[in-house]
Amino acid sequence: MTFTTLAIVVAAFSISTCLGWLLSAVLIPFQLTRRLVWAVAPGIGLGICSMIFLVFRRPLFTAEFMALIVLAILVWRRKNSSGSRRNFLQPTALALVLCGALGFAMAGSMIRMDRMPHGGWDAWAIWNTHARVLFRDGPNWERDLPYTFHPDYPLLVPSATARVWRYLGREIPEAGAAVGMIFAISTVAVLAAVLLELTGASNAMLMALMLISTPSYLENAASQYADVPLSFYILSTIGLIVLDAERNFDHRRMLILAGFTAGCAAWTKNEGFLFIVGVCAALLIPVIFRREKISHRVIPFVGGLLPPMAVILFFKLGVPTNDLIKNQTVAAAIHQALDPDRYTLILKYFVETFWSFGGWSVTPLIPLFLYVICVGINRAVLRSSAWLACLFIVGIVLSGYFFVYVATPIPLKNHLESSLDRLIIHLWPSLLLLLGLLIKSRQNPSHSALEGTTVGDSGYQPHQIT
Amino acid sequence: MRSTIRYLLAAILVVLAYWNVLAYARNAAHRGTRTDDDIVVSESRYRGVREALSGLGYSSGSISFVTNRDLNDEPPTWEDNARWGHAQYALVPWLVLRNGVSVSGLSLTTPTLVVADFWDGKPAQIPPDLQEICDFQNGIVLFRKTLLP
Numbered sequence: 001m002t003f004t005t006l007a008i009v010v011a012a013f014s015i016s017t018c019l020g021w022l023l024s025a026v027l028i029p030f031q032l033t034r035r036l037v038w039a040v041a042p043g044i045g046l047g048i049c050s051m052i053f054l055v056f057r058r059p060l061f062t063a064e065f066m067a068l069i070v071l072a073i074l075v076w077r078r079k080n081s082s083g084s085r086r087n088f089l090q091p092t093a094l095a096l097v098l099c100g101a102l103g104f105a106m107a108g109s110m111i112r113m114d115r116m117p118h119g120g121w122d123a124w125a126i127w128n129t130h131a132r133v134l135f136r137d138g139p140n141w142e143r144d145l146p147y148t149f150h151p152d153y154p155l156l157v158p159s160a161t162a163r164v165w166r167y168l169g170r171e172i173p174e175a176g177a178a179v180g181m182i183f184a185i186s187t188v189a190v191l192a193a194v195l196l197e198l199t200g201a202s203n204a205m206l207m208a209l210m211l212i213s214t215p216s217y218l219e220n221a222a223s224q225y226a227d228v229p230l231s232f233y234i235l236s237t238i239g240l241i242v243l244d245a246e247r248n249f250d251h252r253r254m255l256i257l258a259g260f261t262a263g264c265a266a267w268t269k270n271e272g273f274l275f276i277v278g279v280c281a282a283l284l285i286p287v288i289f290r291r292e293k294i295s296h297r298v299i300p301f302v303g304g305l306l307p308p309m310a311v312i313l314f315f316k317l318g319v320p321t322n323d324l325i326k327n328q329t330v331a332a333a334i335h336q337a338l339d340p341d342r343y344t345l346i347l348k349y350f351v352e353t354f355w356s357f358g359g360w361s362v363t364p365l366i367p368l369f370l371y372v373i374c375v376g377i378n379r380a381v382l383r384s385s386a387w388l389a390c391l392f393i394v395g396i397v398l399s400g401y402f403f404v405y406v407a408t409p410i411p412l413k414n415h416l417e418s419s420l421d422r423l424i425i426h427l428w429p430s431l432l433l434l435l436g437l438l439i440k441s442r443q444n445p446s447h448s449a450l451e452g453t454t455v456g457d458s459g460y461q462p463h464q465i466t
Numbered sequence: 467m468r469s470t471i472r473y474l475l476a477a478i479l480v481v482l483a484y485w486n487v488l489a490y491a492r493n494a495a496h497r498g499t500r501t502d503d504d505i506v507v508s509e510s511r512y513r514g515v516r517e518a519l520s521g522l523g524y525s526s527g528s529i530s531f532v533t534n535r536d537l538n539d540e541p542p543t544w545e546d547n548a549r550w551g552h553a554q555y556a557l558v559p560w561l562v563l564r565n566g567v568s569v570s571g572l573s574l575t576t577p578t579l580v581v582a583d584f585w586d587g588k589p590a591q592i593p594p595d596l597q598e599i600c601d602f603q604n605g606i607v608l609f610r611k612t613l614l615p
Binding site for chain 2: 100101105107109112114115116117124125132133137140144146148149150151206210213215218219222320360361364367370371374375
């Protein structure tokens with residue numbers, strides 16, 4: 001890779017990050033620190049740019065430039081009316097430890113990228129083939145895409161890769177791995193940023209360290225699969241929903257951003273639709289049972305969801321039905337649903353995969369468990385409606401995965417062995433977030449420390465169910 | 467005491483995190499070289515085919531794919547199927563069909579151009595309806611299917 005190539009790749013990612021930063025800066029309240037805006041910006045930017053790439057095609061650069069100008073004006077207007085955002089905190093020793101681990105993880109991923117530049121099997125067969133169709137096939141991509149592997153799979157990752165090639169004017173196989181690594185780093189940053197906002201620095205850094213030291217997570221990112229990007233959008237959505245629920249902001253713009261990231265999840269992988277169902281159900285529960293106004297949370301969320309859903313609809317209308325639906329009949333699905341052996345087998349695989357998940361040389365789960373016991377659980381969190389809502393979302397997604405296996409037309413063992421570990425990757429960062437919120441923390445969360453609020457010894461002080 | 471244990475456990479978690487990250491980097495380094503990667507090899511093998519197809523003025527459309535099993539009317543092996551996938555990846559935007567079917571399972575009309583991947587050796591006998599256009603000397607041969615008199 002020459003210096004010019006590298007410079008153009010950096011420029012492509014910088015522009016997408018700028019777009020993501022501007023949109024996040026408009027929608028994330030000024031009471032939150034800049035670090036959250038920076039953490040979500042790269043992934044949100046790639047989501048925006050992938051949609052621009054697919055919808056606009058030829059005037060790509062003009063469309064991105066126009067979007068930059070519009071968002072910059074919005075940020076400038078907001079800044080004038082709302083004041084400026086708080087700065088980063090001083091780096092702690094644990095933050096430096098995390099940066100060191102990130103450095104080693106990225107070095108390992110760079111080596112892997114060099115050795116396997118086209119990625120793992122699914123990467124070249126699905127995601128990078130789709131990226132090539134988008135890049136090489138010009139206006140004929142809609143005609144030819146149905147003849148590739150899994151043509152119904154959403155196009156966020158392929159579009160993000162093909163967009164880098166458009167900037168370069170030629171293909172480099174490493175573009176897909178670069179996209180994967182950006183999502184991996186951003187996911188770690190979002191996990192740390194959300195936990196820093198709500199609990200202490202030690203919880204935030206330890207959970208982020210747990211994520212970045214999960215080899216199967218790093219391998220998946222460097223292998224150019226779409227599971228890590230999906231995990232980013234799931235974590236961002238859950239993080240934004242928790243933050244919105246736990247702080248009484250005077251507006252609900254952050255839920256618009258949560259809707260956008262949830263839409264991006266469905267634009268990344270079909271599993272994202274299940275996640276949207278889970279989030280909508282969680283947001284509707286207070287409307288049904290506590291008579292909360294629908295305009296309070298649901299409408300802002302749906303507002304953010306609409307742009308990605310419109311792009312998904314535009315795409316899905318032109319591609320064949322998903323294999324799992326096309327190759328299954330209702331009668332066969334009912335027959336499978338009544339077979340108790342399938343449930344036993346799926347449950348067995350779920351337990352085994354959860355146990356063997358991670359690919360760690362030495363598992364950190366036992367010391368982590370002991371750490372949680374030693375530090376203690378913040379019992380108030382167990383009564384927090386936001387925390388419970390997020391647990392409910394994760395539960396809905398896991399249950400959905402379970403029932404997809406029950407009804408799958410693919411031989412069950414093959415399906416479980418080829419996909420279950422990757423499905424857990426989708427939820428791994430969110431599970432770490434939920435755990436991080438649950439553990440007591442001696443330090444105060446960043447907002448309280450800066451604003452002088454007394455938080456006490458337990459860190460995260462959630463709003464409890466009333 | 468409790469505080470000491472907590473710091474000790476946090477230190478253990480940090481050490482394990484570094485241990486696992488370094489093990490990941492070490493495993494990545496032991497994967498073999500870039501030229502050992504199947505797809506890098508396949509990209510290099512199909513480079514000539516892409517140039518030849520463009521040279522023939524055939525810039526997109528479908529192309530048939532065969533291996534030794536197809537020529538002998540035998541069922542394809544796992545390796546044959548993998549090679550088909552490699553061919554489709556390397557040859558985008560051309561659609562690589564096997565027996566008139568694409569990798570997604572959708573059918574198209576059978577094209578006249580045929581790319582053969584003789585990864586396990588070129589056969590002694592080529593069917594008479596396949597007219598050789600170019601042998602790339604790496605197991606890949608481009609044919610044109612002709613109508614037999």
